[in-house]
Amino acid sequence: MAKEKILIIIPAYNEEANIRNVILSLKKQDADFTCLVVNDGSKDNTQKEAESTGLATVIQLPSNLGIGGAVQTGFKYALYNNYDYAIQFDGDGQHLPSEIPKILEPLYKQECDSCIGSRFVVKTDGFQSTFMRRVGIRFFEFLNNLLIKQKITDSTSGFRAYNKQAIAFLAAHYPTDYPEPETIILLGKNNFTIKEVSVEMQERQGGHSSISGLKSAHYMIKVSLAILMTAQRAQLRR
Amino acid sequence: MQESLDFLIQNRIQVFSIIGSATLIVFILKLIKRKKLKEEYSLLWLGCGITFFLVSLFKPLLELVAQTLGIIYAPAALLLVLIIGAFFILIQFSVVISKLSESNKNLTQEIGILKAEIKNLEQKSKEQS
Numbered sequence: 001m002a003k004e005k006i007l008i009i010i011p012a013y014n015e016e017a018n019i020r021n022v023i024l025s026l027k028k029q030d031a032d033f034t035c036l037v038v039n040d041g042s043k044d045n046t047q048k049e050a051e052s053t054g055l056a057t058v059i060q061l062p063s064n065l066g067i068g069g070a071v072q073t074g075f076k077y078a079l080y081n082n083y084d085y086a087i088q089f090d091g092d093g094q095h096l097p098s099e100i101p102k103i104l105e106p107l108y109k110q111e112c113d114s115c116i117g118s119r120f121v122v123k124t125d126g127f128q129s130t131f132m133r134r135v136g137i138r139f140f141e142f143l144n145n146l147l148i149k150q151k152i153t154d155s156t157s158g159f160r161a162y163n164k165q166a167i168a169f170l171a172a173h174y175p176t177d178y179p180e181p182e183t184i185i186l187l188g189k190n191n192f193t194i195k196e197v198s199v200e201m202q203e204r205q206g207g208h209s210s211i212s213g214l215k216s217a218h219y220m221i222k223v224s225l226a227i228l229m230t231a232q233r234a235q236l237r238r
Numbered sequence: 239m240q241e242s243l244d245f246l247i248q249n250r251i252q253v254f255s256i257i258g259s260a261t262l263i264v265f266i267l268k269l270i271k272r273k274k275l276k277e278e279y280s281l282l283w284l285g286c287g288i289t290f291f292l293v294s295l296f297k298p299l300l301e302l303v304a305q306t307l308g309i310i311y312a313p314a315a316l317l318l319v320l321i322i323g324a325f326f327i328l329i330q331f332s333v334v335i336s337k338l339s340e341s342n343k344n345l346t347q348e349i350g351i352l353k354a355e356i357k358n359l360e361q362k363s364k365e366q367s
Contacts, residue, residue: 038350057358059350065343073347080351176343 004084006033006104009074010056011067012091016045019091023053026089026097036077037091040070046091067158068179075162075171086167088160095159099199103161106195113166113192116152116184117159117199136220140181143224147231148188152196155181159199166192173236175226178219182226189230190237251313255294263287282330286323293319 008026012019019037026035035056039047041064050058059073071088078086085107089095095117103115120137133156140155158180162170169190175182187194246253266283269275275283293300293316304315 057354059354061346061350063346065346069343069347073350076347077351077354 003032005082006085006087007074007078007081007083008033008035008087008089008100009071009078010035010037010089010091011040011070011074012037012042012046012050013040013064013067013070014042014044014046015091016042016049018093019046020049020053022089022091022093023050023056027053027055029097029100033087034083036074038070038073040064040067066177068174068176071179072170072174072176075167075174078167079171083167084164086162088158088162090158094201094203096200096202099159100161102197102199103159106197107161107163111193112195113163114187114194115161116154116157116194116196117161117201118152118154118157118196119199119201120153132216136216139220140184140223140227143181143227144184144188147185147227150184150188150194152184152194154196155184157201159201169237178223178226181223182230185227185230189233190235249297251316252294252297255290255316259287259291259294263291279330279334282323282327286320286327289323290316290319 010019010022010026015022023035023037026033037046037050037056037058039050039058039060041061047058047060050056057077059077061070061073065073074088075086085104087100087103089097089100099117103117106112106115137154137156141151141153144150144152144155166187169187169192170183173186175186184194263284266275266280266287270277270280293303297312300315301312303319304310304312307315307318309315309318
């Protein structure tokens, strides 16, 4: 059997400060995988910084689609190039490459279709996020339990691994903005199994978080609406 | 002559709305003819224009509508018809915009992937030669 192909999808918007280190730290891992940076129409030097490493394939989107559109580009790339697994990995240095094997393992063992690296399964020493964000995350946990009967504690984590079936599905259906909590419902609703494993995360090393201040109210309302609507829709497969 | 002039003066709002809706219908048809407006998106406009034209033309029809809805001043029902029509058209706009942004997103993604693919192929052919 041929070796399994693994794609690391790194969405990046104005991440010139971090992207280089993220790629270098990923490539320090022994695991054999392809790094795909999806430059989501950045206005800074993200493109050059990523290309200069010579270690990553860089896709440059002509305009800014938002994180969901960028990650979905990665799924499409994975689908077209026949990858077996895809890992979503943030371009801001929040996720640790050393934790990748942890979220891949349940997929290797075929325990689930998708695995989320979570900060909350057991208390870890690393970065735990702000108070308000944790309140929001609790609320999504409640919704997840209610709507798809799967207990997911860290809905907003963008550190995830997917198998081939999930890749093909998400290449066709993926939410555009604030996709993380919605994707859980989307996958659950369509009979994909989701597992959570505990991982450590770091605080951002530079740049700005995509969600802050008034935006968080918009975030909560938009995501809650999207989640409820996704749960109402007919199944798309199986 | 005097009679019809009196009628016009007494029913100014009716005259205005007849002229207005007729102008709208003609304007929309002209836009379609000049291909500035797609037939698909003109249907709601034409529907609204024709409805408005009919209720303006036949006063009893408007009075019936007003009475059914409990509106005392009949021309106010005219406004209601107008607002409902405008609402539907605006909702249609939102639907069309959503559709456009979805296809726009798909195009953007495919272009990004294709560009990376081209770069990849160029590099390979350079290495070979």
